[in-house]
Amino acid sequence: MLKDISHKYRNFIPLHLEIEDIKILEEFAKIQRGNILKMTTNASSGHPGGSMSSVDIYTILFAFSDFTPENFNSLNRDRIVISHGHTSPGVYSVLGSLGFFDLHEAIAHFRQVGSPFEGHIENHIPGIDWSTGNLGQGLSAACGFALSQKMKGINKDVFVVMGDGEQQKGQISEARRFAKKFGLNNITCIVDYNNLQISGATQRVMYQDIKANFESDGWFVIEIDGHNFSQIYEAIRFAKNYSVSPVMILARTTMGKGVSFMENRHEYHGKPLTEEELDRALKELGIENDLKKYRKMRDKKIKKIKEVKSLLPPIFEIGSPILYSPETKTDNRSASGKALFDIASKNMDKLDSFAVFDCDLAGSVKTSSIEKNMKNSFFESGIMEHHTAVCSGALSRCGVITFWADFGVFGVDETYNQQRLNDINNTNLKVIVTHTGSDVGEDGKTHQCIDYLGLLRNLYGFKVIVPADPNQTDRVIRYVVNEWGNFCVAMGRSKCSVITNENGSPFFDEKYEFNYGKFDILREGKEVLILTYGPMVEKAIKIYEILKERGIDVGVVNVSCPLKIEDELMEKIKKAKLIITYEDHNPHSGLYASICDKIVEKGISKKVIPFGITNYPPSGKSSDILKYLKIDPESIAEKILKELNG
């Protein structure tokens, strides 16, 4: 039995596998092949070909790593990332056989609605560290896990198994460079090189020299036969102990390995066997065909599996707020950077649980003080945003409070899908984006991020906060530190005034407490109600002042969480005569959209005029752009007057 020898080879300590143990492995893997075929035929769906090609690697990895049904909820263990998540039948089969969950449940309920055993592997299942499916993501996640081990002094390993087709994804080259730069020699990558992808032979689909690619990024490469247990074992053992660089094991394998009529047939990438084919295949493998049993089980209730727990970071001291006086003229990104540095300074004993990522913009996003003073918590990731999004997301699941600061177009637009995958992975990432809206200096269209609410609105777990001034920014940064979940804190580039009460005292004063979703009434007024957020708040107050002089009763509300509109705000809206939304964003996916949604939900009939960005703006200073687009305070005050006068 494999369980009997698992202990013997745990942590890849012996030099070689013994011959009789190889037989046990071969027998075990054969059974897994049978399971894979039953599972996919039972589901009439799934990916048997790649599963059979990877399953010998999975057998060795899961059987001998320090990653067990007992320790999967701990940090102090090896980690295994399966990047080609469609090989779920192979993964589930091996994990089930090793006792992470009930194997029969997986075979019976694979890909069934309501079952935990979904189409691609997901990290709610014991033994699965990262949900994958979209290709090219696994090595970036592995880097995040490997970083957490290095930061926390955990002397364990991260193994990542990848497909060959996915090596075409550019993100993998980013991850390679990152791993090399940060000396992540605790990563061992195994590429299942069966040379087939959906469209046929890998080298016919795309020119690629995988070995040369890895070597060009400073990795050490070993080539092995991926179905030879001795070679797999010894290569992993070598890689684990090799400290000069991360190691990639190029494992030559056969798609559909083990069943003659499936071998090297790319059609079996994503197609299960028919019942008749299954019967033939199982006969060839010498395995009993008990598909009927699983067909019956499929109609029965699905059992619960053990819970995979989120590894919470330690609670950080958030310190006392920095108060910016009304005389101060600074930008929110500076306030954000200061708050972040202040928090880090107050938790110097916990910096092994604190990380800040940068993509070559530390000076602009104001994380330079972290870079200078908390070197081991600062990760300069270069111009590699896709990798950085996933890597920081994975790290955030390892008990590390993780921030990534970048421009809006990089932290949200360029990496939307990576943030979506983070969200699916229940990460705990804090994304600080600066240079949002048209407020990006004079960099122009490609840098203007006028859609971040429209994008993050789609992600069910992401919360977005757009603070109004340096004081609120300070409080928001302190707030998100200890709050679990994905947050995006957005800000523009320009300096903004400290928002004050009518008496001139700071609105967000020492008594102010931020709560997600809470709106702030900055100016009371009932005739016209301006709803706004972020850098437009001070401009809305300007409109208020202009109109006040003209005798108009204007209220100004700071909606710093534009994706969460509270019922109480709707009560205010009901009472006003005219509602204005004012944003440095596309209104049709921004605050205006949120308000419309809620107005319809509440059955209110109300005139709302949206002011915002309605096409790709020109390049220029923020204030000039607003004037050019006629959404500067003066123009808007004028328009409101016209509207009121009919």
Add this chain to the structure above:
Amino acid sequence: MLKDISHKYRNFIPLHLEIEDIKILEEFAKIQRGNILKMTTNASSGHPGGSMSSVDIYTILFAFSDFTPENFNSLNRDRIVISHGHTSPGVYSVLGSLGFFDLHEAIAHFRQVGSPFEGHIENHIPGIDWSTGNLGQGLSAACGFALSQKMKGINKDVFVVMGDGEQQKGQISEARRFAKKFGLNNITCIVDYNNLQISGATQRVMYQDIKANFESDGWFVIEIDGHNFSQIYEAIRFAKNYSVSPVMILARTTMGKGVSFMENRHEYHGKPLTEEELDRALKELGIENDLKKYRKMRDKKIKKIKEVKSLLPPIFEIGSPILYSPETKTDNRSASGKALFDIASKNMDKLDSFAVFDCDLAGSVKTSSIEKNMKNSFFESGIMEHHTAVCSGALSRCGVITFWADFGVFGVDETYNQQRLNDINNTNLKVIVTHTGSDVGEDGKTHQCIDYLGLLRNLYGFKVIVPADPNQTDRVIRYVVNEWGNFCVAMGRSKCSVITNENGSPFFDEKYEFNYGKFDILREGKEVLILTYGPMVEKAIKIYEILKERGIDVGVVNVSCPLKIEDELMEKIKKAKLIITYEDHNPHSGLYASICDKIVEKGISKKVIPFGITNYPPSGKSSDILKYLKIDPESIAEKILKELNG
């Protein structure tokens, strides 16, 4: 004068530059350096450092290529892509000096609102082929241009200049592989290797061996001194004539080259000189300081530049629609593939103006018949979606009708930013996305595309169409072929019924004509109005049938363009008692959001109940998922009944 020798070296024909001509080049480049400094100081913004590092390369490229103020609106010419678009001062200066536009205008109005001379280069300016800014995009665009030359038998070249920092972006590795695979030896890439990026020395920011990276992807690499005109000229001349593979010229340069106190100082990446520094720098260069003149000009009216025209593809025969009878049960993606193949077949004489891109999913997205029968129009781009999005976008600007078919999560989610950049570049791309909604087979969360409307809603130039059945799909594909602009045609994976009139005849019959924005009343009814699209249409009709039996008067409207809600539809909405939106999408960014927006705009008060996807769905068959989420037709009919009774 450079103009005098431009002709002599046009097309890089002579073997070497003559010594006296090098002097002319040096003098010209020196003046450009002065222009760069004046331009950025005048704007108090911009990127002088990299501009001065690249300007010698720009001088040779723009002066000697077959790309002139006379031919920039033609296809039959060289193309030049500047990937590090922040070097706009260098590009504008050289282009202005060569007569593409008035140089003084560029110096005077750089980065000024309303000026064509925006922060990063944009392709509305003569001499600029592709708007860049976000890094790592240029080589992909160059591949698109190079493909168009190969397809149309244009014996010209594509030159692309890139920064060194941006080599960290993974997308560049994708573009390299694509160029190698398709034998794009008409591409010459020049990397400005000044070894400095925003955060300091490039090799300190990120581990990278640029030469080894290119060589590992099969490129030929030449190293030169990027400030030595002879070397630049000869290297480009060699690369132009080298046919074995594309060539990368690694040009070692100096950031801030030409002004002693700027050289090798990364601070000057994005910071202009002060007036005092400018004076010193111009003295050192021996150039008169006429900043005052430009300061004055800045306040004057901005002159118009010559128009850059979109190169329209030939009009294609769209053939006769394929009519699917009510007995047919097929999927929209098959209908899409058939229509595409039918159109291609009817335009065999124009296939040099027709391209279909695939990312290893031809079988699933139904473009295999194009692959088999129109080999030269089919581009298998492997698992490299970021590159493919930009490459296909660039090709679509070269008089080629360009389609890219992929799953929704890849064609929209993963490449959102690339589509945004395409949109900014006014491309003419037709993106067909299949496997949208939760209708992706049993692949699960990572593959479910329940946000495509929420994403594309942000792009001002993108139109989205979600056809209801195979007949409408056929018509939509034929429609988009000859319509200029970016279109996304979205469909699910499952088979869907042919939508019929109540009498059983196909609704989208031979008389049906698709028009963007037009909605279809499938069932008349006034009490309850169901607004829906795509694969949910047949399910809405089922609801209609269930409720009809219960005596409820239900209307069903197909809103196949959910981002464009027509006023006429609002009239219908006004009249109904209860509105239902029904979609395989997040309603809060989907059709429901569009309807709410319009309801508020029109000041209508109306109860609307949204049915859609409100969290990441489980994996399973589409019909099972809908049941599990209680949004299958039966559950919804039940809920509507309750609502009406309660």
